[in-house]
Amino acid sequence: MFDEYGVTFVSITQSFNTTTSMGRLTLNVLLSFAQFEREVSGERIRDKIAASKARGMWQGGRPPFGFDIGDRRLLTNKQDALKAKGVFELYLEIGCVRKLVEELKRRGIKSRKRISQRGLEYGGKCFSRGSLHSLLTNPVYIGKIRHIDKIHEGLHDAIIPQELWDAVQKMLQGKTACDRGEEKQRHKNLLTGLIFDETGNPYTPVFTNRGKKKYRYYCNQVLALDENHPDKTRSRFPAHEIEVVVEKAVRGEARKLSGEKEGIVLEHLLKNRDTLLAYDLIRTCVKRVTVFFDYLMITFEPVGFKELVEEYLRVSVTGCADGFEITVPFQTKRGRDGAMVIRSEGQDFLDLPPEDIKRLVQGIAWREERFDGAYIKDIAKRENYSDRYIRNRIMSSFEILN
Structure with missing residues (x-):
């Protein structure tokens, strides 16, 4: 939020200064520990609920009928x-x-x-x-x-x-x-029959096996025909990643889909919208997903959202009578393993897996040392890594934070 509005944070009594790279690194590391603490607290709460239910105790919520x-x-x-x-x-x-x-x-x-x-x-x-x-x-x-x-x-x-x-x-x-x-x-794939390119060609679900793992994709057969066409990069998307982008965008429109302006019902919906099953939410509210070069256009037909909320959350909302469209910017790139990776706008680096966050922190720290005049071979010798590993971590830190 600070970066969005051009604000910097400088603490007089503590060493926080987001105007410098080291200050930003310190803040990001502390944010990672805050995220860790929040997850640990969540685990403790879940363990307490599990123990109470094992003793047969009711742990809140609306009582069942009867x-x-x-x-x-x-x-x-x-x-x-x-x-x-x-x-x-x-x-x-x-x-x-x-x-x-x-x-x-x-x-x-x-x-x-x-x-x-x-x-x-x-x-x-x-x-x-x-x-x-x-x-x-x-x-x-x-x-x-x-x-x-x-x-x-x-x-x-x-x-x-x-x-x-x-x-x-x-x-x-x-x-x-x-x-x-x-x-x-x-209908195991969430977007079956819903996703098309801008000319109306459908993306159909396909899968491939690699060892014991099955990988799902959405493939556009028309775009895949011409190997040299610029749109070749849009011919196939990892199914899970593009489904996550669409799901996140749809959940973000819960306020508009509900038709509520304010009040306790809206607060309850926004707090518990993640409990709506992704399959039911997308198949009920999304009419079409159109893939353009650098953004998705999602067309909503929200007539069933009211019944969906009543069924899952047991509250009544006004509902949105008219359909509407939103655009979701995204970027595609190749990951370290060569697979296509989709990144939507507003994605937080704290959403990365713990191992990637560790590599990111390493890369930022070693990058600052390199800027201060340290040699890569000296850093590699001290950390007991190869020169190539240090260099890759430094370059990856630029890529992730962009």
Whole structure:
């Protein structure tokens, strides 16, 4: 932010001075340690949550349908518990989540209306297909607590018997394998059918195997035909990298997609937008991604964003009625291993892997020594590296920070 507005920071009592290269290096190193401390704190919190769930304790959040919360544990709500059990039994009779949604609407069965601690009203609505699937696969109904991929015994009582739970899970797994398995495999790539060049030629997903690893790409067959054409560099992109660029841009438009100007609902959305699954977010809101020479044009069709937020975050937003477009500048270059690397505007060097940050700090420090008159061979001898390694680290430090 300082560089963006032409501001420098000079501390009188401490050795911070961003007007000099050494001052910038010191600040960047301290920022790296701050990032490290934040990640360590996050790990401690996650470990505490995991330990509490292993003891069967409820770790916050909205209670599942059929339960209330008290003394850090789930308490059975007898009226809603009977409805929840009825949902499981009804699914066994119907055998389809979509038809179950319609049947519950016909019977007038809705989630219970509640008031959050912040005074925000939620619930009291018909179940969506996503919320019903979540209900049918939630082990809290057999007296257990899920933490990531582990299931622990809970402190609360079960609502349904184990036999009913097993029958429902077996039917759900069978439906998924038969009805949706092929569709999921076809759409493993987030941008399938959405990404084109400026003339309308599509980028299709391809992959290659190198050893035991599979590498995905989006390939434009038309641009790939002419080996000498300037657009040859745009004929193939690493799938993961361009998907990350698009995903980051789409999440950045959450405010506009919501149609909200301010308020607690908008704050909740912006705080929790990363919980929206990338596949659902992109396939719901993005109509087209057009690849130009040095930027992407993303065309939005946000009619489904409102329902997506209600399903994942359980809040209601106004929604954006009209489609719009944004441009995302990017650069392509060859990485150290020869692979194409995509860098979007605003990418922070602190997003680099730890090993790359280490090389960057080395390069900056050795670069300053070289500018002060030290010889590369002397630095290499002192650090027990080859001259070539020192020289490559110095040159890479210019490239990364540009």
